[in-house]
Amino acid sequence: MKQITKHLSHYLSLFGILIVATFGLIIFKYDKTLQTSIVVGTAISYVSWGIIHHYLHRDLHLSVVIEYILIASLGLTMALSLI
Amino acid sequence: MKFFRKLRHLLIPHESNNHKAKILHNSSLTIIIFGFLVLHSVFTYLPNFGPKILGFAANISPDEVIRLTNEKRVTNGLSTLTTNATLSQAAQAKGADMLNKDYWAHVAPDGTQPWYFFTSFGYQYRFAGENLARDFSDPTSAVDAWMASPSHKENLLSTKYKEIGVAVVEGDLAGVDTTIIVQFFGTNLVDTTPETPIAEAKAASTSPTPTRSGKLAVAPIIAQISPIPTPTPSVNPALISAPSSAASSKVLISPFGTTRGISLVTIILLGTIMIIDIVLSYRRRIVRIGGRTIAHIAFLGMIMAIILIARAGRVL
Numbered sequence: 001m002k003q004i005t006k007h008l009s010h011y012l013s014l015f016g017i018l019i020v021a022t023f024g025l026i027i028f029k030y031d032k033t034l035q036t037s038i039v040v041g042t043a044i045s046y047v048s049w050g051i052i053h054h055y056l057h058r059d060l061h062l063s064v065v066i067e068y069i070l071i072a073s074l075g076l077t078m079a080l081s082l083i
Numbered sequence: 084m085k086f087f088r089k090l091r092h093l094l095i096p097h098e099s100n101n102h103k104a105k106i107l108h109n110s111s112l113t114i115i116i117f118g119f120l121v122l123h124s125v126f127t128y129l130p131n132f133g134p135k136i137l138g139f140a141a142n143i144s145p146d147e148v149i150r151l152t153n154e155k156r157v158t159n160g161l162s163t164l165t166t167n168a169t170l171s172q173a174a175q176a177k178g179a180d181m182l183n184k185d186y187w188a189h190v191a192p193d194g195t196q197p198w199y200f201f202t203s204f205g206y207q208y209r210f211a212g213e214n215l216a217r218d219f220s221d222p223t224s225a226v227d228a229w230m231a232s233p234s235h236k237e238n239l240l241s242t243k244y245k246e247i248g249v250a251v252v253e254g255d256l257a258g259v260d261t262t263i264i265v266q267f268f269g270t271n272l273v274d275t276t277p278e279t280p281i282a283e284a285k286a287a288s289t290s291p292t293p294t295r296s297g298k299l300a301v302a303p304i305i306a307q308i309s310p311i312p313t314p315t316p317s318v319n320p321a322l323i324s325a326p327s328s329a330a331s332s333k334v335l336i337s338p339f340g341t342t343r344g345i346s347l348v349t350i351i352l353l354g355t356i357m358i359i360d361i362v363l364s365y366r367r368r369i370v371r372i373g374g375r376t377i378a379h380i381a382f383l384g385m386i387m388a389i390i391l392i393a394r395a396g397r398v399l
Contacts, residue, residue: 014378014381015381018381018382018384021385022385022388022389025388025389025392029231030227030232030398031231031232039389042382050374050375050378053375053378054374063109063373066109067109067112067373070109071374071379071382074112074115074116074119075382075383075385075386077119078342078346078350078389078390079389081123081346082342083393
């Protein structure tokens with residue numbers, strides 16, 4: 001909780017990206033090409049957010065970047081096998 | 084005891100796992116991703132080598148597809164389409180042809196156009212169109228998917244069509260038990276007053292050159308002046324019979340349903356462990372270098388929304 005209040009603007013931007021992406025997926029639920037683009041775009045945005053956030057927080061390490069990439073890859077693998 | 088220790092090591096932050104559940108470590112996440120890739124590969128390539136155990140369960144009646152189509156037309160202020168048995172037979176033949184020749188397209192690999200099936204059954208069309216759908220579990224989802232696609236919607240809501248025929252065929256398509264919906268639209272040449280004056284129609288008189296696959300086609304006007312005799316259909320019985328082996332094959336696993344189920348369980352499991360991780364890290368005041376667990380939960384939450392929204396089925 002302390003993390004969220006300390007970096008409120010960071011988290012708001014992340015939640016904003018994810019909410020917009022979710023609405024986009026609902027609106028274009030029968031357009032698989034657009035859905036794929038939204039999911040890939042969101043995964044890239046998520047990793048970028050992680051890198052920028054940790055860079056600003058001065059705790060950016062390779063293992064952290066890999067962690068974000070792995071979580072994004074896991075989400076992508078699941079989503080793309082269903083879209 | 085040993086089992087519980089291993090379980091704690093896997094799921095709860097502890098000294099043994101460097102105060103972070105082992106399943107959230109990068110190595111474990113890599114294994115989970117690899118597992119999903121293997122699962123996806125199995126569902127993609129199993130039909131080529133293994134037993135025919137993959138398929139999509141569906142309960143779709145052609146009458147319901149027609150009813151829903153007419154419902155959409157009425158909602159949009161259009162007249163309803165009349166069910167035409169000849170069109171339904173032609174649609175059945177198209178579906179059987181796709182299963183027999185193992186293709187999913189408007190035009191068969193040997194170049195057979197959709198319009199061939201119209202004329203084979205003696206349906207002389209002024210306008211004709213085709214919508215295809217596969218792997219939908221219910222007719223509402225299929226009609227909604229057509230309505231969401233501009234080109235298919237154009238066919239569904241076209242004022243040019245007066246009649247409709249729908250067939251639902253089930254069989255083996257590329258190794259997977261599949262349900263295909265074939266929707267044929269048409270306006271019989273006999274029943275329609277030409278929209279263009281006869282003189283102009285004469286000039287435009289050409290043999291029909293049906294448009295190609297992909298785009299939902301409206302066949303060009305065929306100018307006819309003399310009345311057309313009632314067609315005497317002469318149909319090859321092979322046209323309307325789907326492969327019998329496909330009908331008798333038993334479906335055991337739905338690739339979509341299985342992937343969806345496993346993905347949901349994985350996300351709920353990871354999400355729960357992440358929440359436990361946040362609570363315990365906060366209480367024990369654990370400081371460590373790593374990604375933000377709240378961000379991971381939010382991202383996986385969006386993926387969970389995709390999994391819940393995702394519907395099996397494709398339209399063409």
